[in-house]
Amino acid sequence: MTQTISLLARLIDTLAPRSCTICGRRLTVTEEAMCACCNHCLPRTDYSKSSYDNKLVRLFWGRIPIEKGTAFFIYKAHSDTSRLLYQLKYGGHPEIGECLGRIVAAELAQDGFFDGITAMVPVPLARQRERERGYNQSVEIVRGISAETGLPVLDKVLERISFHGSQTQKGRWERNENVEKAFHLLDASPLNNQHILLVDDVITSGATLVAAAKELLKGTNVKISVLSLGFANND
Numbered sequence: 001m002t003q004t005i006s007l008l009a010r011l012i013d014t015l016a017p018r019s020c021t022i023c024g025r026r027l028t029v030t031e032e033a034m035c036a037c038c039n040h041c042l043p044r045t046d047y048s049k050s051s052y053d054n055k056l057v058r059l060f061w062g063r064i065p066i067e068k069g070t071a072f073f074i075y076k077a078h079s080d081t082s083r084l085l086y087q088l089k090y091g092g093h094p095e096i097g098e099c100l101g102r103i104v105a106a107e108l109a110q111d112g113f114f115d116g117i118t119a120m121v122p123v124p125l126a127r128q129r130e131r132e133r134g135y136n137q138s139v140e141i142v143r144g145i146s147a148e149t150g151l152p153v154l155d156k157v158l159e160r161i162s163f164h165g166s167q168t169q170k171g172r173w174e175r176n177e178n179v180e181k182a183f184h185l186l187d188a189s190p191l192n193n194q195h196i197l198l199v200d201d202v203i204t205s206g207a208t209l210v211a212a213a214k215e216l217l218k219g220t221n222v223k224i225s226v227l228s229l230g231f232a233n234n235d
Contacts, residue, residue, distance in 0.1 A: 018031075020033075020034045020035040020038055021033050021034050021038075021083065021084055021087050021093070021096060022034050022035075022038040022080045022083055022084055023035060023037070023038050025037075032095070032099040033084075033093075033095065033096045033099040033100065034084065038080060039103070041080070042072075042073045042080070042081065043073050043074040043081065044072065044073050044107075045070065045071050045072065045073060045074060045231060047069070047070040047071060047231075048070040048107075048108045048111040048113040049111050051068035051069060051070050051111070051113055051225075052067070052068045054069070054070070055231075055233070056069050056070065056071050056203060056206075056226070056228075056231055056233070057069045057226075059203070059205070059206040059233065060206055060209070060210065060213075060226070063206070063210050064210050064213045064214060064217065064224060065217070065223075065224065066213075066224055066225065066226065067116075067195065067223050067224060067225045068113070068225045069225055069226040069227065070108065070113060070226075070227055071203060071227070071228045071229065071230060071231035072100070072103075072104045072107075072108075072227075072228070072229045072230070073229065073230055073231070074230070074231055074232075075202050075229075075230030075231060075232040076232070081230055084096065084100075085201060085202060085229065085230060088100070088137050088140075088201065089133070089137050089201065090133075092134070094134075094135040094137065094140045095140075096140075097137045097138075097139075097140025097141045097143070097144065097201075098140045098141070098143050098144035098147070099144060100141060100144060100229055101140065101141040101142060101143060101144020101145040101146075101147070101148075102144040102145070102147055102148050103144075104141075104144070104145060104227075104229065105144065105145040105147075105148035105149050106148055108227075109148070109149065113227075114149050114151065114197075116195050117151060117195050117196075117197045117225060118151070118152075118194045118195045118196075119151060119152045119153070119154050119190070119191075119194050119195075119196055119197070120142045120145065120146065120151050120152070120153050120154065120196070120197045120198075120199055121142075121153075121154050121155070121157060121158060121196050121197070121198050121199070121212075121216060122136060122138035122139045122141065122142045122153070122155055122199050122200075123138045123160075123198065123199065123200040123208060123209065123212055124136065124138075124155070124158055124159055124160040124183070124212075125138075125160055126160045126161070126162060127159075127160075129160075137201050138199055138200055138201055139153075139155055141199055141201065141229065142155075142199050145199070145227075151197070154190050154191070154196070156186065156187065157185065157186055157187050157188070157190055157191060157216070158183055158184070158185060158186060158212060158215055158216065159183065159184050159186055160182055160183055160184075161181075161182060161183065161184050162181070162182045179207050179208050179210075179211045180207075180211055181211070182208070182211050182212075183211050183212045183214075183215045184215065185215040185216065185218050185219075188218055188219040188220070189219075191216055191219030191220075191222050192219050192220040192221065192222070193220065193221045193222075194219070194222060194223070195222075195223040195224075195225065196216055196222060196223065196224055196225070197225050197226070197227055198212060198213055198216065198224060198225070198226050198227070199226075199227050199228070200226075200227075200228045201228060201229050201230065202228055202229065202230040202231070202232050203226070203228040203230070203231050203232065203233065204232045204233060205233065206233075209226050209228075213226075
């Protein structure tokens with residue numbers, strides 16, 4: 001059966017060759033979304049090795065109670081990481097999110113990052129934005145993480161009720177004002193006594209996750225940790 005699947009995969013790859021999202025090189029049968037070379041060259045943060053105290057976690061100190069946090073790589077405009085996330089968010093390639101989710105989960109699990117976490121919540125998109133895009137990139141990311149870790153996904157507890165554009169090009173004050181009341185808690189009961197991993201694609205000032213976390217913390221005895229693919233903070 002495995003051999004049959006392998007032959008089928010090779011046939012499909014021959015008829016419809018895939019290319020690396022970053023460099024454009026043709027992918028092998030075992031590669032997904034990006035080639036092994038581009039994967040290796042991603043500027044990883046290694047924050048998961050000190051997930052209770054790192055530059056990202058310190059963004060949230062004094063704003064929300066946070067257990068731990070990490071980002072997979074450093075995000076910079078006009079870079080390999082920006083091209084990767086652009087294709088995920090705007091290029092109509094949700095499979096990139098699931099692929100990256102699996103990669104992230106496999107690597108972070110080696111540092112014990114998921115220990116103690118009981119469920120994941122993807123940061124929701126506004127309904128109109130999700131209809132336009134056809135998917136929520138954060139949901140795709142957590143789908144990949146869940147496939148590797150077995151962690152349940154709670155994607156019906158929180159909704160986004162407003163959207164005012166991307167956060168990455170805004171100043172810190174404008175980011176905070178932009179999302180202060182952007183989220184609404186739909187159902188607190190699944191959150192009670194849970195350690196929630198709040199997942200987004202990119203963290204800039206942390207304002208989006210702070211606003212989302214404040215709603216989740218309305219549940220009883222809720223703990224919050226955060227995870228993103230990219231970290232765009234350059235302050």
